[in-house]
Amino acid sequence: MLSKSRTHEWIIYWRRIEEVLRIIFKDSLGATGFIFLGVFIVIAIFAPHIAPFDPFEVLYDHHGAIIRFHPPSRDFWFGTTQFGHDVFSQVIHGSRVAIAVGFLSALCIVLIGTNIGLISGYYGGWIDGFLMRTTDVFYGIPFLPFAIVLISLSKPSIGMVVLVISLLMWRTTARVIRSQVLTLRERKFVHAARSSGASDLKIIYLHIGPNILSMTFLYMAFGISWGVLGEASLSFIGLGDPYLVSWGRMLNEVFISGRMMRAWWWTLPPGACISLLVVGCFMIGRAFEEVANPRLKRE
Amino acid sequence: MSQREPVLIAKDLRKWFPLSKGFFHSLLGEETRFVRAVDDISFEIYRGEILGLAGESGSGKTTVGELLVGLNRPTKGQIRFNGRNIAELLGSELRAFRRHSQVIFQDPYESLNPGYTVYRTVMEPLNNFGIGRREERVERISEALERTGMKPPEEYLYRFPHQLSGGQRQRIAIARAIVVGPELVVADEPVSMLDVSVRAGILNLLKRLNQQMGLTILYITHDLSTLSYICNRTAIMYLGKIVEMGGTTGLVRNPLHPYTKALVAAVPRVAPNGAKPRVEIIGQIASPIDLPVGCRFRPRCPRAREICEEREPPLLPVGEERRVACHLYSLN
Amino acid sequence: MVLLEVKDVRVYYKTRKGIRQAVDGVSFTVEQGESLGLAGESGCGKTTIAKAIIRLLAPNSYISSGDILYKGHSLTGLTESMVREIRWKEISMIPQSAMNAMDPVYRVGAQIIEAIRRHEPIRKEEGIRRAYDLFEMVGLPPERLQDYPHQLSGGMRQRSAIAMALALKPSLVIADEPTTALDVITQHQILEKINELRREFGTSMIFITHDISVIANTCDKIAIMYAGKIMEYGSLEKVMRRPFHPYTIGLENAFLSIDRVADNLISIPGSPPDLINPPKGCLFRYRCPFGEPLCLENPDLIEVEERHFSACHFPNRVEEFREKGIREEVWQIE
Numbered sequence: 001m002l003s004k005s006r007t008h009e010w011i012i013y014w015r016r017i018e019e020v021l022r023i024i025f026k027d028s029l030g031a032t033g034f035i036f037l038g039v040f041i042v043i044a045i046f047a048p049h050i051a052p053f054d055p056f057e058v059l060y061d062h063h064g065a066i067i068r069f070h071p072p073s074r075d076f077w078f079g080t081t082q083f084g085h086d087v088f089s090q091v092i093h094g095s096r097v098a099i100a101v102g103f104l105s106a107l108c109i110v111l112i113g114t115n116i117g118l119i120s121g122y123y124g125g126w127i128d129g130f131l132m133r134t135t136d137v138f139y140g141i142p143f144l145p146f147a148i149v150l151i152s153l154s155k156p157s158i159g160m161v162v163l164v165i166s167l168l169m170w171r172t173t174a175r176v177i178r179s180q181v182l183t184l185r186e187r188k189f190v191h192a193a194r195s196s197g198a199s200d201l202k203i204i205y206l207h208i209g210p211n212i213l214s215m216t217f218l219y220m221a222f223g224i225s226w227g228v229l230g231e232a233s234l235s236f237i238g239l240g241d242p243y244l245v246s247w248g249r250m251l252n253e254v255f256i257s258g259r260m261m262r263a264w265w266w267t268l269p270p271g272a273c274i275s276l277l278v279v280g281c282f283m284i285g286r287a288f289e290e291v292a293n294p295r296l297k298r299e
Numbered sequence: 300m301s302q303r304e305p306v307l308i309a310k311d312l313r314k315w316f317p318l319s320k321g322f323f324h325s326l327l328g329e330e331t332r333f334v335r336a337v338d339d340i341s342f343e344i345y346r347g348e349i350l351g352l353a354g355e356s357g358s359g360k361t362t363v364g365e366l367l368v369g370l371n372r373p374t375k376g377q378i379r380f381n382g383r384n385i386a387e388l389l390g391s392e393l394r395a396f397r398r399h400s401q402v403i404f405q406d407p408y409e410s411l412n413p414g415y416t417v418y419r420t421v422m423e424p425l426n427n428f429g430i431g432r433r434e435e436r437v438e439r440i441s442e443a444l445e446r447t448g449m450k451p452p453e454e455y456l457y458r459f460p461h462q463l464s465g466g467q468r469q470r471i472a473i474a475r476a477i478v479v480g481p482e483l484v485v486a487d488e489p490v491s492m493l494d495v496s497v498r499a500g501i502l503n504l505l506k507r508l509n510q511q512m513g514l515t516i517l518y519i520t521h522d523l524s525t526l527s528y529i530c531n532r533t534a535i536m537y538l539g540k541i542v543e544m545g546g547t548t549g550l551v552r553n554p555l556h557p558y559t560k561a562l563v564a565a566v567p568r569v570a571p572n573g574a575k576p577r578v579e580i581i582g583q584i585a586s587p588i589d590l591p592v593g594c595r596f597r598p599r600c601p602r603a604r605e606i607c608e609e610r611e612p613p614l615l616p617v618g619e620e621r622r623v624a625c626h627l628y629s630l631n
Numbered sequence: 632m633v634l635l636e637v638k639d640v641r642v643y644y645k646t647r648k649g650i651r652q653a654v655d656g657v658s659f660t661v662e663q664g665e666s667l668g669l670a671g672e673s674g675c676g677k678t679t680i681a682k683a684i685i686r687l688l689a690p691n692s693y694i695s696s697g698d699i700l701y702k703g704h705s706l707t708g709l710t711e712s713m714v715r716e717i718r719w720k721e722i723s724m725i726p727q728s729a730m731n732a733m734d735p736v737y738r739v740g741a742q743i744i745e746a747i748r749r750h751e752p753i754r755k756e757e758g759i760r761r762a763y764d765l766f767e768m769v770g771l772p773p774e775r776l777q778d779y780p781h782q783l784s785g786g787m788r789q790r791s792a793i794a795m796a797l798a799l800k801p802s803l804v805i806a807d808e809p810t811t812a813l814d815v816i817t818q819h820q821i822l823e824k825i826n827e828l829r830r831e832f833g834t835s836m837i838f839i840t841h842d843i844s845v846i847a848n849t850c851d852k853i854a855i856m857y858a859g860k861i862m863e864y865g866s867l868e869k870v871m872r873r874p875f876h877p878y879t880i881g882l883e884n885a886f887l888s889i890d891r892v893a894d895n896l897i898s899i900p901g902s903p904p905d906l907i908n909p910p911k912g913c914l915f916r917y918r919c920p921f922g923e924p925l926c927l928e929n930p931d932l933i934e935v936e937e938r939h940f941s942a943c944h945f946p947n948r949v950e951e952f953r954e955k956g957i958r959e960e961v962w963q964i965e
Contacts, residue, residue, distance in 0.1 A: 008416050008457040188409040195368055195402045196475065197394055197427030210414050355814035464902040494672035495841055496885045500898030503959075521814060524844075524887040528896065551889065565819035567844040569871070569888040578819050 020214070023290060030287025036280025037224075040273075043092060044099040051089035055245040058084040072265050079265035081250075082257045090245050091269045097246035098277060101162055101231040106223025108166035113173025114216050118204050120174065121181025132178070138171045144233065151239045158241040165230040173219040180215055184208045218288040225281035232274050247274050305343040306482050306515050307367065307400075312376035313339050314362050318588065334587050336362040338539035339376065341614070344483065349509050349516045351530030351547060353523060353562075357587055358536040360519045364485045367517060368402045369393050381482070398428045401476035405488035407468035411460040417444075417471055418456040424479045443478040446512075447471070448504060466497035470504065477508065485517045490525055502529050523566050527551050532620075535559050538587055538595045541614055545621035555623045557600045594626065602627060634803055634835050635661040635684070635722075640697030642676070642683050649907040653679045653692070655859040658932070661803065661852075666829065666836040668846030668867070670882075671856035674903050677839045678727075680856075681805045684837075685724050686714045701803075720750045723801045727808040729792035733780045739791050740776030747798050765794040769824055786817035793821070797828065805837045810845065822849055844888050847871065855879050858903045858914040861932060865939030875941035875949050877919045880956035897959045913943070920961050921945070921952060 025031045043050060053059065059067045059080060066084035070076055078087035120131040147164045154160055184190065185208060193207050234240050235248025236255070247270035254266045261267075315333040337359045344350050354360045365371040366386075367378060373386045385396055401424075404410040411420055421443060425436045444452035447470040460468055469489060476484050486505065490498040506529050508514045520526050526533060527547055534544040535558065543556040554560045561580035579601040591598050593608040600607065606626050614624040623629075642654035654676040661667050669677040682688050684699055684706065699706040701722065706714070726732050733742055743765060744758035753761075763773045769790040780788055789809060796804050806825070810818035826849060829836060838850055846853055847867065854864040855878065863876040874880045884897045901918040904910065912927040913919070919926070925944045932940040935949075945952075955961045 004457060008459075009414070009419070012414070012459060188404045188406055189412045191370055192402070192404060192410045192472070192475070193412070193423065194370060195397055196424035196479075197397050198423065199394065199427070202427070207412055355816065466898075466900075466902075494902075495843075496672060496882060496899035497902075498887065498898065499885050499896035500900065502887075503896070503898065522887075523815070524889045527889055528887055561816060563889070565816045566889045567819070567822070567842075567848045568890045569844045569847050569883075569886065578816065580816055 023287070027287045027290065029283045033280040033283025033287065036276055037284065040095050040277050041099055044095040047092050047096050051092040053086040053089040055085060055090040055093040057086070059086060060084070069259065069263055078269050081253060081266055087266050087269060090250055091247070091273060093245050094247040094250060094270060095273065097158065097231065097241070097244050098228050098273070101158065101165070102224035102227040102277070104162045105165040105169070105227030105230065106220045108162065109170045109173055109223040109226065110216055110220050112166065113170035113219065114177050114212070116170065116174040117177025118181055118209065121178035122185055122200065122204050122208065135171050135174050138168060141168060143168055143230065144237070147234055147239060156239050156242060158244060161231050161234050161240060164234070165227050169223065169226045169230070176219070177212055177215055180212050181208055184211055214288065218285055221281050221285040221288055225278040228274060228277050304346050306346045306381065307344045308379040309343070310341050310377045310379065311339045312337055312341065312363070312366065312378065313374045314366060314371065315374045332588055335539050335590060336587060337366065340541050342534055342541060342544065344515060344517060346515055347509070347513045348531045349505070349518055349529050351526040351533035352517060352519045352536065353521065353526055353533055354536035355521055357538065359539040360536050361487055364402065364487045364517065364519050367483070368400045368485050369397050370402070395428070398424070398479050399481050400483045400485065401479065401481040403469070403472050403476050403484060403486045403489050406492050407465045407472060410472050411468055413460050416457050416459060420471060421475045421478050424475060428479055430479060439478055443474040446477065446508065447474045449474065465493050466500060469493060469501055473504065477512070477514065483515045483517065485519065487519045488521070491520065491522060498525065505529060523551065523563060535562065538590065540595065540624065542596065542624045543622065544614070549620065555617060555621065555628060556625050557602055558596050632663045633660050634663045634702060636700040637680065637684070638698045638700065640680065640683060640699060641695040642679050642688065642692060643695045644692040646691070646907065651907045652909055653859055653906060654683065656697070657856070657861055659854050659861065659864060661835050661837060664833045664835055665852060666838060666850045668850035668853040669837060669839045669856060670841065670843055670846055670853060672841055672903070674906070675856040676859040677856050678807055681724070681807055681837060681839055685718060685722055685805060687724070719746055719801065720799045721801050722803045722805065723796040723799070725792050725796045725804065725806040725809045728812060729788040730780060732792045732795060733788070735780050738777055738779055739783070743795050743798055746795060750799055761798070765798055768797070768828065769794045770820070786813055786821065789813060789821060790824070793825065797834070800832060801834065803835045803837070805839070807839045811840065811842070825849065843882065843886055855882070858909065859906055860914065861942060862915065863941045864932065865936070869936060869939040873936070874953070875935045875939070875946050876943045877921050877952050877956065878915050880952050881962065884957050895957065895959060897957070897962050899962055920955070921948065
């Protein structure tokens with residue numbers, strides 16, 4: 001009986017997800033965002049098959065000289081870098097870092113932020129005070145200096161990048177979720193659950209939690225974009241993973257070469273990709289907002 | 300005559316909500332002001348009765364309900380439930396107590412979790428209180444649904460709240476309350492958000508549960524009409540105090556306290572035959588923060604006297620079954 | 632003299648799931664000085680028809696057919712600016728929650744004065760004087776004109792809403808559940824005040840509520856609505872004392888009143904049908920214990936007595952309805 005009940009509930013959840021997806025896709029903004037994200041995910045997954053060269057492979061011409069600063073041609077669609085690397089392959093492989101960092105950071109941000117928001121909003125009192133003051137402190141910490149300090153204490157790697165981003169960017173999620181929880185906890189079915197003997201933990205995670213899920217997904221979408229931007233910024237100043245190619249790292253290299261403007265074929269692709277991915281995430285986020293807060297519906 | 304054994308005795312029950320002072324006022328050492336929602340009241344609820352608690356908004360009746368089911372802690376005073384003072388309970392003890400005192404809320408659209416099936420909603424208390432084993436629980440749930448008129452239970456078990464009407468949702472809420480076999484159920488305006496044609500059904504259900512199961516009910520409302528229909532006794536509250544208490548029929552037909560008189564007279568009658576009773580009351584309700592000195596009803600009372608400004612009238616027996624808090628009756 | 636005539640009006644809503652026939656062929660009249668009570672339960676369409684009269688319908692709703700005549704002139708054909716002329720001056724509304732009538736960032740007095748000055752070119756001092764008079768009229772201390780809406784209690788806010796509705800001495804006031812959210816004593820005071828003002832100014836009124844006892848104390852005529860249609864309509868006394876429609880009979884026997892605490896109250900199980908693609912025929916037949924095959928055809932309003940109408944095919948069975956209708960078992964059909 002319980003399983004039958006659970007089945008019915010899963011059916012409803014699935015229908016709700018369908019409804020949400022329908023809303024998002026009907027909204028042209030949301031659909032576009034999803035397409036962008038989808039395309040990048042596919043590229044990231046199939047990168048080795050799409051890229052014609054290894055991103056760090058040095059390319060030689062038939063004279064044996066390294067092909068540097070070669071503008072786009074039939075052989076090298078996006079041209080080459082200062083080091084003789086194929087820009088197109090680098091851009092393709094760069095998507096892997098972007099997507100990986102994006103999703104991992106988003107996950108961590110959402111996990112930390114949602115839980116802090118839930119606990120802070122539900123308990124109130126000194127717990128709320130303590131957690132919110134902590135959040136305020138984190139709001140005050142600037143991203144790059146913090147990153148520089150942390151990474152210089154360790155060594156640059158993709159893990160450190162994810163860590164740094166996650167440690168800071170949960171703050172907005174926590175605040176927003178908390179305010180949602182403040183309203184939700186006054187709703188009568190929460191009181192009813194308490195009267196039915198539910199413990200605080202059960203109420204937080206079984207009653208309130210499911211009702212803030214749409215907010216969580218919203219911040220997941222934003223989280224991906226924060227992750228991508230954060231990674232790009234860190235790599236741009238050379239704090240990224242030295243063994244992986246990323247869009248930020250590409251921008252870093254072209255910047256150092258001093259030919260940012262002249263070697264436009266090297267500058268444009270990574271910049272455009274970062275922009276497209278971030279914009280796509282924001283578009284998804286905007287469409288999600290409509291779900292999370294139906295009053296924002298744009299008819 | 301029912302056995303007059305009390306399920307619950309409230310003694311000097313008080314719930315004051317502090318008003319936040321703000322930084323400067325705290326600095327200046329100003330006294331904290333309170334909203335005196337429930338102001339030192341005492342009453343008892345007898346086993347097997349339906350006690351009505353009536354009053355307007357701001358009277359404190361909803362707060363009393365919250366205190367009796369453990370959803371709020373008294374500032375002072377005792378709530379003796381079968382001998383135990385639940386006002387002192389904390390944490391898991393308090394949680395365990397809640398099984399004996401359940402609540403039904405006013406809004407049938409809000410009191411059920413929209414993502415839970417009926418089964419899960421009614422199962423939850425059994426789960427939380429650790430009642431019975433798997434098979435036994437299923438039986439209890441079916442029985443609770445049948446008792447509340449949801450027959451056959453299988454048809455409703457897997458539905459969601461949005462698939463049910465307001466009246467049906469309220470029945471589910473009642474089923475959830477009675478499935479654990481509580482001793483007391485506090486019903487806070489259970490029908491005021493339901494359509495007129497459905498109200499009697501829910502009230503009849505409560506009556507039936509009271510008669511068949513011996514379920515003790517505290518019925519909180521501002522609507523004297525529904526109250527007269529099912530409550531054996533009634534207590535009238537005003538600004539945190541009980542002003543009159545007694546058998547419902549007698550109280551409605553022959554109210555003694557000026558406030559009760561005004562309340563009863565103000566209810567619109569469907570078939571006004573003869574002269575309408577005059578509502579003798581002046582002005583607006585006072586604020587529960589700055590209470591008047593002496594009797595708190597004095598500023599609105601058409602029969603106020605000097606003593607009413609000096610002393611608050613205590614709740615004293617008048618005749619067989621009535622208690623009134625008014626100097627008009629205690630000065631004999 | 633007929634002040635307002637609603638003729639076979641249909642108001643439909645566009646929703647995601649289809650078109651909701653919220654009001655489906657409603658007709659009634661309000662004479663000068665008369666008060667009509669529109670009674671019904673949630674979803675019956677009473678608020679919708681009121682909003683249609685005063686043209687305050689939501690953007691996704693529209694009047695599909697029918698006409699609304701005020702003093703002989705059609706309201707449905709008017710442009711928005713013409714309707715704005717009429718609003719407050721000829722027909723005004725007291726909404727369910729007074730907070731909906733008032734802007735929270737302006738003082739109450741200022742709002743009243745502004746409403747007056749939008750329709751009549753008067754000087755500010757004159758406006759202030761009139762606001763004073765209005766507040767006195769509804770029993771509010773004039774100092775409170777300086778307050779913002781949130782500083783007033785619910786009862787006071789409702790009284791200000793009444794003051795605002797009467798500011799330009801309209802001929803017709805539509806009150807949408809004006810006392811539902813109020814305490815019994817405040818409700819009594821406000822109803823008394825409304826009756827007093829009606830007597831003094833001869834204002835006509837449409838009183839919308841689900842509480843029949845309120846209508847019994849304020850209205851001359853009553854129309855009982857269900858699922859977007861009128862079930863019974865006529866003078867208050869006739870409909871209350873000699874109801875013809877099973878729904879009316881059911882409602883009256885389900886209605887709890889302090890002076891009618893019968894031991895055998897009935898309830899009508901079930902709920903109104905979905906008004907998106909509603910079925911044909913009498914929409915009450917799903918809950919009516921007296922149904923017959925003829926109920927599959929939509930009943931028109933039949934005149935069962937002088938100026939008393941019922942939308943039921945069987946006025947001849949009314950004795951049976953009234954006798955059986957007081958018994959609970961009769962309504963528990965499956």
